[in-house]
Amino acid sequence: METTKSVYSTGFKGLFTGFAAFLPQIDFCMLIARNIVKAYGDLQVLKGVGLEIGEGEVVSIVGSSGAGKSTLLHILGTLDTPDAGEIIFDGKPLHTMRGSTLAKFRNDHIGFVFQFHHLLPEFTAVENVCIPGWIAGRRKKDVETRALELLTMLGLKDRTENKPGMLSGGEQQRVAVARALINNPRIVFADEPTGNLDSANARYLHRLFMRLRDEFKQTFLIVTHNEELAGMSDRILHMKDGRMLES
Secondary structure: OHHHHHHHHHHHHHHHHHHHOOOOOOOOEEEEEEEEEEEEOOEEEEEEEEEEEEOOOEEEEEOOOOOOHHHHHHHHOOOOOOOEEEEEEOOEEHHHOOHHHHHHHHHHHEEEEEOOOOOOOOOOHHHHHHHHHHHOOOOHHHHHHHHHHHHHHOOOHHHOOOOHHHOOHHHHHHHHHHHHHOOOOOEEEEEOOOOOOOHHHHHHHHHHHHHHHHHHOOEEEEEOOOHHHHHHOOEEEEEEOOEEOOO
16 A cells, blocks of 8 residues: 555656646746726827736737837836736735835835936946945945845956046946845836947847846846847737737
């Protein structure tokens, strides 16, 4: 009897292990959006959008201009508020948070990379990267050490004391990526991150996002018109006229 039970148990375990090898390596659903609605005056921008993002995924949202992609990204990143709908992040209802509670959650758990780097011109590269960490109240020395580690990892070891005006466009965007990562965010939202870059720097940034996913299990949600970047993602979501199209 024990032998029979062992055979069945081993066989089932082997079958499950073989099947699991074909499943995407996603731990759980980190971000859930349900029926997101947004209007600006009479213009209905989002018309009941929903999506789910798993931990460690790189997901791209594509669609024509005016489809509502950036508006959705800003709402999911808590930079804007929906008129209706729910946003669940690690089990927490973001759509119910307000004020300083929401601002702290955003700074602690979410990173942003935009088409324009938005670096402060009077600060050096390392100081720009440190700012979210200082806002979070972390120890100054610890933040600076982490900022230098990130800039070194991104190939900017010799540019840490340069101000933005002394950096190339590609270097400025890499500083922006380091700033987005300084607080070890659960997810990074990137809105047209390669829109102002030439093809070589855009390709470098694409590979960087995938490296961060592979080495650190960093989650990304990216709005892009760049077909190469979208093609490297784990999933592509298509938007049209304020709605998410069926896959």
